[in-house]
Amino acid sequence: MKVLVAGAAGQLGRALRTALPSAGHELVAADHARLDVSDLDATRALVAAERPDAVVNAAAWTDVDGAEADPDGAARVNTDGARNLALAATEANAELVQVSTDYVFDGETDAPYDENAATRPLQVYGRTKLAGEEAVREACARHYVVRTAWVYDTAGRNFALTMRGLAGRRDVRVVDDQVGSPTYVPHLAAGVAKLLGSGRHGTWHMAGGGRASWFELARAIFAALGSDTAVAPCSTQEFPRPARRPRFAPLTSVQDPPILLPAWEEGVLAWARDLTQP
Numbered sequence: 001m002k003v004l005v006a007g008a009a010g011q012l013g014r015a016l017r018t019a020l021p022s023a024g025h026e027l028v029a030a031d032h033a034r035l036d037v038s039d040l041d042a043t044r045a046l047v048a049a050e051r052p053d054a055v056v057n058a059a060a061w062t063d064v065d066g067a068e069a070d071p072d073g074a075a076r077v078n079t080d081g082a083r084n085l086a087l088a089a090t091e092a093n094a095e096l097v098q099v100s101t102d103y104v105f106d107g108e109t110d111a112p113y114d115e116n117a118a119t120r121p122l123q124v125y126g127r128t129k130l131a132g133e134e135a136v137r138e139a140c141a142r143h144y145v146v147r148t149a150w151v152y153d154t155a156g157r158n159f160a161l162t163m164r165g166l167a168g169r170r171d172v173r174v175v176d177d178q179v180g181s182p183t184y185v186p187h188l189a190a191g192v193a194k195l196l197g198s199g200r201h202g203t204w205h206m207a208g209g210g211r212a213s214w215f216e217l218a219r220a221i222f223a224a225l226g227s228d229t230a231v232a233p234c235s236t237q238e239f240p241r242p243a244r245r246p247r248f249a250p251l252t253s254v255q256d257p258p259i260l261l262p263a264w265e266e267g268v269l270a271w272a273r274d275l276t277q278p
């Protein structure tokens with residue numbers, strides 16, 4: 001299939017640039033400079049010119065705290081951008097993968113969230129992403145809404161690399177009362193590649209298997225790096241942030257069969273191995 005990726009320079013976009021050709025797809029990579037998804041005319045023009053079989057929306061406003069200060073800016077990318085790609089994909093008779101987030105949930109539960117769980121975002125970012133999901137469902141029948149969580153890579157800005165930067169420091173404290181599904185981005189990209197062309201349209205939860213707190217993730221990261229950095233658990237209250245986060249939002253899937261990603265611990269080991277590759 002010919003697949004156009006919007007947001008091709010982000011974590012997921014870069015991973016798809018490897019995963020899609022490996023899965024035999026022809027890739028059209030559109031980074032932010034080539035396509036601003038908040039511009040409907042530009043989006044329509046590029047999709048119409050390229051005539052892809054599928055579009056993947058990996059473009060997003062992912063600054064969760066920054067969205068609180070600029071809700072309109074976040075909505076332009078996460079909601080309007082999603083709608084624009086959905087309209088353009090429908091006009092070009094292409095499928096659309098819209099990537100979404102565990103932050104559409106409020107975390108007030110003790111069981112992992114499946115695709116049918118009720119949504120209730122706690123912050124601007126989650127609300128703009130949920131509105132993006134809804135716009136996609138409305139504008140493009142052949143959609144896959146893929147919710148993922150806690151994404152990290154060997155490059156860019158993410159929690160795993162932040163921890164690596166703290167290796168060797170004393171007094172590293174990490175919150176232990178937020179639990180989720182850490183996801184190594186090449187694993188997510190491989191999952192997205194499996195969905196394309198499957199015709200299994202609808203909502204999908206796709207994240208690292210199992211669950212961890214940020215503290216547990218940090219401990220696993222230092223262990224995988226061979227660092228004896230001591231990390232101590234702390235509470236969210238001790239680290240106030242502008243945006244509220246869900247307390248407990250691991251993802252699970254009731255798709256039959258589901259597309260399961262490797263366990264989060266395997267993701268950390270693969271990340272540490274990949275860091276050492278040239």
Ligand SMILES: NC(=O)c1ccc[n+]([C@@H]2O[C@H](COP(=O)([O-])OP(=O)(O)OC[C@H]3O[C@@H](n4cnc5c(N)ncnc54)[C@H](OP(=O)(O)O)[C@@H]3O)[C@@H](O)[C@H]2O)c1
Pocket residue numbers: 006007008009010011012013031032035036037038057058059060061062077081099100101102129148149150151152156
């Ligand atoms: N990161 C996470 O922990 C996480 C968790 C759950 C779900 N997700 C979802 O997973 C998807 C991929 O996230 P990611 O981690 O790969 O994000 P990322 O690394 O922040 O990449 C997002 C990309 O979107 C681009 N972008 C921003 N505004 C744009 C616009 N108007 N038009 C076109 N491109 C634009 C950014 O470019 P510039 O940098 O040039 O603006 C960036 O390259 C997103 O849908 C995100 O909501 C992420």
